[in-house]
Amino acid sequence: MTETDRPRPLAVIGGGFSGFVVARQLLRALPDDRRVLLCERTHEAGRGLAYSTSNPDHLLNLRAAQMSADPDRPGDFQDWLQRSAFDSTERSGIRVTDAGTFAARGLYGRYLAEHVARTEAGAGTRLEHARNSIVDVVPERDGFALRTGTGARIPVAGIVLAMGNLAGPVAARSRHRRDPWEPKGFGQLDPARDVLVVGTGLTMMDSVAALRRHGFAGRIVAVSRRGLVPKPHAPVPAWPRPDLSAETRASLRRLLAWGRAEIAAARAVGVDWRSVIDALRPMTDALWAGLPRAEQARFLRHLRPYWDVHRHRTAPPAADAIAEEVARGTLVVLAGRIRSVIDETSHAVVTLQPRGGTGTLRIDAQTILDATGFSRLAETEDPLVRNLLARGLVRPGPFGLGLDATPDGAVVSPRGEAPLWAIGPMLRGVLWECIAVPDIRDASVPLADAIAARLADV
Ligand SMILES: Cc1cc2nc3c(=O)[nH]c(=O)nc-3n(C[C@H](O)[C@H](O)[C@H](O)COP(=O)(O)OP(=O)(O)OC[C@H]3O[C@@H](n4cnc5c(N)ncnc54)[C@H](O)[C@@H]3O)c2cc1C
Structure with missing residues (x-):
């Protein structure tokens, strides 16, 4: 088979946690002759911004038990911490508390690097790394051409956008x-x-x-x-997953009233508010997506800072x-x-x-x-996002947060149906909580299956 006969690869732009886990799932889901091209401009593949730090005081904000990178092995990271050999600096980054074990993010980066190395070894030439910045995407008959910062053109069949949180507009303009x-x-x-x-x-x-x-x-x-x-996290027992009525799900006021009553009920039996918040975790994306737009706006205006500090502990x-x-x-x-x-x-x-x-x-x-966090899509100066917007390939998601997409990650493109998908913080407006490892890891499996099904049809 010559190079021109080979099917175009599927590109993943952004090689942080989101990009890596979806690339790994794509290797599983796509036929053997379809390559996956992981484009990462700065960091070692897998680590991204969050797990590239070497500061042992930069701790994961989730317990080790929740941080498996492998959807089939929920205890994978915790097991890795137990069986791996660490030097004294690395050991100082493992903090055992009565609320669970919390590891340094750099250590988690090492864990991810081992996953990346194993994936690369297993994939052989099916997984390629483009250590480039992708600055533009040009639609073509058979997919797209990526344009790199050095001017190279890379033809691909489709693209998963996994660029993470887009840097925000500066909160205080100053040369200091x-x-x-x-x-x-x-x-x-x-x-x-x-x-x-x-x-x-x-x-x-x-x-x-x-x-x-x-x-x-x-x-x-x-x-x-x-x-x-x-x-802070604290040791908490599990609390039953709530069974919310359609009326409650449609109203922020009712949801708040429910939350207050549920926390009071928990407190009455000696259970902490954290258990109630954690019981909502598996359904927060669905709750967000089910709220009418005006209620979502009220959440962003009034409730979000309170939710964030209680939920993202x-x-x-x-x-x-x-x-x-x-x-x-x-x-x-x-x-x-x-x-x-x-x-x-x-x-x-x-x-x-x-x-x-x-x-x-x-x-x-x-x-x-x-330290203000992420920006709205249209505010970013990121050249790739600006070009995607200018070419009409993407449009801002609800409230300008991330991209517009279906909840399963298919980008809603103003140019009509395109082989373009997204994962992770890029879906923030559509799926409010798709920003942490467990959510991204679990989303990567159905996303890869959906992409494989779509590419099989063309
Ligand atoms: C500081 C910090 C700490 C966090 N801690 C936790 C935690 O403890 N637990 C948890 O579950 N979640 C945590 N998170 C949430 C985090 O968003 C996810 O866990 C996950 O790391 C998101 O990965 P990502 O790949 O989507 O984004 P990123 O890690 O931002 O990776 C995106 C990658 O895309 C690359 N890229 C972007 N644009 C281009 C381009 N045009 N061309 C080529 N490459 C490009 C960037 O270089 C980057 O490496 C943390 C987030 C941050 C920022």
Whole structure:
């Protein structure tokens, strides 16, 4: 068979956790002559942004028992932790708590790297890595041509978009702003001057851990609209999965009332609120998708910050570190808005309006770390996404979050049906909670099957 006779490969753009797990499932589901092309521009395949960190204080925010990368072996990561040999630094990244075992994300990255190596060995030439940035996608009769940052053209039969969270618009424009994921130089910061972190969620916690690990001993000020910090995990018994009526499912007010009553009922028998929230986990995507659009909007406006800190909890050692910083006064967490940022030579003068207050607060920040998270699709400057939008291949999902797609990951393209799919945080607007390992892992199996079925038809 010549190169031109071979079927075009199926491309996966983005080689983080989402890209890797879907590529592995595609190798299973597609016929032997169909290659899979995994395109990853920066990180080692599998690790992505989340699992490339080497800081042992950057802990997974889910228990090891939930973090298997293998849909057929739910205990795979926990077993791996038990049977693998670790050096002392790696061992310091395994924290056994009464709420479960939490491992460092870098260690999880090593676990994923072993999965990648095994998958590559098993797949042989069926799995190819393109270590390129894909900047454009051109529709063709038999699929698409990918265009790389170096100008190469790669013909493919179809594409899975797995680019993760798109970087957001900057929360505070300043030349003193730095990337929280680039900690080199944090140790040279002046301990007599404040560092400002914009955002108070999981990325703020990581930023504080990175600043301290690199030797910054000064004060950190963290600000978000409500100043809410993720709650820690705790040992919790299982709570029965709720049986919600259609009426309750259609109304945020009724859902809230149900939640309050259920938490009170749990408390009455000595069970923690976490059990109730966790019982909702298997159905949150369906609940989100079933809410009328106006109710979804109300959730985003009023409830989301509260939901996030209760639902996306943190490892107890990470929460303890933050609580100790707050108690010592080395970390100040504020609720408020940034009113202005004025750059001086050595620092930025940031004026904050505290929530509910009338006055303002001035912070002289030598560095500003943006920990606000993801952006809406149309706000991103990512060249690939901009080109996909400009070519009419994708459109923003509900509320501009991620891509418009069906709940099973087929991209809804304004140009009509196209062999284009998405997985992971790219589906945020359609599936609210498709952002964590268990959800992405489990979604990868039916997605690969659906892609194989679709390609078999052409
Ligand atoms: C800091 C952090 C910590 C987290 N911790 C946890 C946790 O403990 N447990 C959990 O379940 N979930 C966690 N998550 C959620 C996380 O979203 C998922 O677990 C998962 O890692 C998402 O993977 P992804 O592949 O979709 O995205 P990413 O990890 O962001 O990977 C996307 C990849 O695509 C590549 N890419 C993007 N555009 C292009 C392009 N045009 N061309 C080529 N390559 C491209 C990027 O280089 C990147 O490697 C965390 C997320 C973050 C950000």
